[in-house]
Amino acid sequence: MSLLDIFMIAIRVAFSAFVPLCFIAVCVWMERRGAGFFQDRSGPNRAAIFGFRAAGLVQNAADGIKLFFKEDLISDHIKHKFFFVLAPIIVFFCAVMSFAVVPFADTLVLGGNSYVMQGIPMDVGILWFLAIAGFSVYGIILAGWSSTNKYGILGGLRSAAQVISYEIPMGLSLVSLLIVYGTVNLSEMAQFQGQLLFGFIPMWGAVLQPLGLIIFVIAAFAECNRTPFDLAEGESEIVAGFHVEYSAMKFAVFFMGEYVAMFASSAIIITLFFGGYQIPFLNTQALIHLAKPVAFLLMIGLPVVMYYFAGWIRRSNVSHYERENDPRVFEANVYIKCFWGLIAIIELLLLAILLMQSGGAATHIFVALLQICTFLVKVTMMIFVYIWVRWTLPRFRYDQLQKLGWQMLLPLALLNIFITSAVVVALG
Amino acid sequence: MGAKVKTIERRGSTLTERIYLIEIFKGMARTLRHLVRNLRDNKKLLVRHYPEVQPEIPARWRGRHRLTKHDDGTVKCVACFMCQTNCPAECISITAKERLDDKAEKMPASFNINLLECIYCGYCVEACPLDAIRMDTGIFSVTDNNRQSFIIGLEELLTTPGAYSEEDYKKGGA
Ligand code: SF4
Ligand code: SF4
Numbered sequence: 250m251s252l253l254d255i256f257m258i259a260i261r262v263a264f265s266a267f268v269p270l271c272f273i274a275v276c277v278w279m280e281r282r283g284a285g286f287f288q289d290r291s292g293p294n295r296a297a298i299f300g301f302r303a304a305g306l307v308q309n310a311a312d313g314i315k316l317f318f319k320e321d322l323i324s325d326h327i328k329h330k331f332f333f334v335l336a337p338i339i340v341f342f343c344a345v346m347s348f349a350v351v352p353f354a355d356t357l358v359l360g361g362n363s364y365v366m367q368g369i370p371m372d373v374g375i376l377w378f379l380a381i382a383g384f385s386v387y388g389i390i391l392a393g394w395s396s397t398n399k400y401g402i403l404g405g406l407r408s409a410a411q412v413i414s415y416e417i418p419m420g421l422s423l424v425s426l427l428i429v430y431g432t433v434n435l436s437e438m439a440q441f442q443g444q445l446l447f448g449f450i451p452m453w454g455a456v457l458q459p460l461g462l463i464i465f466v467i468a469a470f471a472e473c474n475r476t477p478f479d480l481a482e483g484e485s486e487i488v489a490g491f492h493v494e495y496s497a498m499k500f501a502v503f504f505m506g507e508y509v510a511m512f513a514s515s516a517i518i519i520t521l522f523f524g525g526y527q528i529p530f531l532n533t534q535a536l537i538h539l540a541k542p543v544a545f546l547l548m549i550g551l552p553v554v555m556y557y558f559a560g561w562i563r564r565s566n567v568s569h570y571e572r573e574n575d576p577r578v579f580e581a582n583v584y585i586k587c588f589w590g591l592i593a594i595i596e597l598l599l600l601a602i603l604l605m606q607s608g609g610a611a612t613h614i615f616v617a618l619l620q621i622c623t624f625l626v627k628v629t630m631m632i633f634v635y636i637w638v639r640w641t642l643p644r645f646r647y648d649q650l651q652k653l654g655w656q657m658l659l660p661l662a663l664l665n666i667f668i669t670s671a672v673v674v675a676l677g
Numbered sequence: 678m679g680a681k682v683k684t685i686e687r688r689g690s691t692l693t694e695r696i697y698l699i700e701i702f703k704g705m706a707r708t709l710r711h712l713v714r715n716l717r718d719n720k721k722l723l724v725r726h727y728p729e730v731q732p733e734i735p736a737r738w739r740g741r742h743r744l745t746k747h748d749d750g751t752v753k754c755v756a757c758f759m760c761q762t763n764c765p766a767e768c769i770s771i772t773a774k775e776r777l778d779d780k781a782e783k784m785p786a787s788f789n790i791n792l793l794e795c796i797y798c799g800y801c802v803e804a805c806p807l808d809a810i811r812m813d814t815g816i817f818s819v820t821d822n823n824r825q826s827f828i829i830g831l832e833e834l835l836t837t838p839g840a841y842s843e844e845d846y847k848k849g850g851a
Pocket of ligand 1: 764766767768769790794795796797798800801802
């Protein structure tokens with residue numbers, strides 16, 4: 250094993266372990282400020298470090314510190330303290346692990362070796378995700394049971410019943426997808442989606458399997474315990490469900506686990522249905538050939554985008570009341586300068602790509618970076634959909650939830666399998 | 678006169694509504710419009726930037742208490758204990774003493790209101806026969822670090838000024 254090999258392993262594992270964790274902050278921020286803006290409020294935007302609010306991101310740090318230093322309370326009536334503590338760990342661990350098989354860039358070829366860009370380079374792919382994501386509900390059930398609390402156990406049971414009923418449509422909608430792709434390996438799936446249908450439509454899962462997409466997304470929402478399927482929490486009827494007895498950092502671990510799970514399932518949805526890391530119309534080969542034109546276009550495009558972005562920051566980041574020497578104007582200027590600095594660095598790197606010989610290692614790394622960025626942008630968009638749905642839809646009633654799972658999604662998923670198999674067989 | 682009955686049309690039984698998804702997308706389009714509107718111009722958010730921008734408190738609003746005075750600056754209260762008796766939260770405690778300036782027979786020696794127990798119902802104001810206690814200070818935020826400082830006494834009640842003119846206060850129906 251050469252040094253490069255070890256380095257690449259470290260990079261991959263670090264990426265698939267830390268990016269979900271970093272995205273917790275982004276998710277929470279998007280959730281809270283997004284919720285505010287959806288409902289015509291402003292969301293948390295006051296916490297500041299030396300007057301810098303970073304559009305409310307500082308609030309995350311404040312919340313984190315607060316949760317961290319809170320008293321870690323286990324009330325006396327809890328008999329099974331071990332399981333009580335274990336439960337949030339299971340939830341969090343499973344959420345992080347389920348991201349490990351998602352490829353975030355195409356196989357990177359460096360010095361004759363190829364590296365699969367996913368945390369654990371395994372062939373089991375989607376099966377791993379199903380197994381681990383299904384396992385995380387054990388954490389919730391365990392939390393509910395070991396809380397020795399009526400509300401807790403109700404929440405846990407609801408969650409168990411819900412996951413069982415939605416795992417089936419989810420698995421079935423995957424079957425039709427597997428028929429189309431002919432593989433369970435997520436990397437191969439993403440590569441498959443780099444092709445073009447009829448020569449001009451990206452061959453994404455969403456195009457080939459629209460029904461499968463709808464079923465899978467609904468089931469994924471249910472699997473993440475997100476609105477409209479968050480009956481396990483149901484604060485109006487069972488207070489907070491499974492985590493009613495949890496406080497301080499144990500609660501925070503549940504909370505973070507929820508967001509990591511959201512990130513992971515967004516990543517899976519992207520990989521299965523929206524082309525993964527693929528940039529539409531530019532698969533990896535094309536990108537490697539066109540690295541220089543792409544870099545050139547980016548060099549022109551980025552400053553233009555940044556110009557409008559800076560204008561937006563300047564317009565938005567002002568105090569909305571009479572104030573002398575508004576400090577937020579100064580704040581906005583600092584942000585804008587920081588962003589321009591970032592753009593300048595990126596421009597320099599792009600310039601280096603332009604000057605370098607094409608087809609070399611630098612080009613390959615550039616392409617991989619582009620794909621990682623594409624992947625993260627797509628995932629962020631999917632997370633936005635999660636948030637958007639949460640702040641639009643009310644919660645389902647329990648019988649409605651079960652009815653939807655068994656009477657609508659299950660037959661639809663079966664129908665989808667039949668249609669897909671028929672088409673695949675007919676096309677030979 | 679019979680009660681007015683409004684029949685509300687039951688929705689949700691047509692085919693498009695039963696498919697859910699179409700209606701869901703409509704709802705999502707609506708919330709997205711709000712998001713985009715607010716992102717483009719965050720002045721449109723329906724928020725008051727509170728500590729800097731204070732709310733307008735109308736004259737009828739029940740804020741912290743004060744004791745009113747005669748024109749010559751002496752206390753109006755005659756220590757009749759009406760407010761103390763009427764207070765549902767039992768948070769007023771008065772001790773009376775003899776009054777020597779011929780305005781009345783008694784006056785309060787001490788007059789304590791425990792603001793932590795007060796429910797701001799305004800019954801003390803209604804009970805007072807002399808309009809000696811009012812809640813027209815416009816103070817709506819009562820905060821401090823220790824419990825003791827929430828018990829306000831005669832001195833503080835007398836020195837806190839009213840926030841409204843006599844006319845505005847009377848317009849409120851007092
Ligand atoms: S407002 Fe109500 S509770 Fe408060 S002191 Fe007056 S009567 Fe008592
Ligand atoms: S404030 Fe009014 S009701 Fe209360 S003791 Fe004085 S005069 Fe009587």
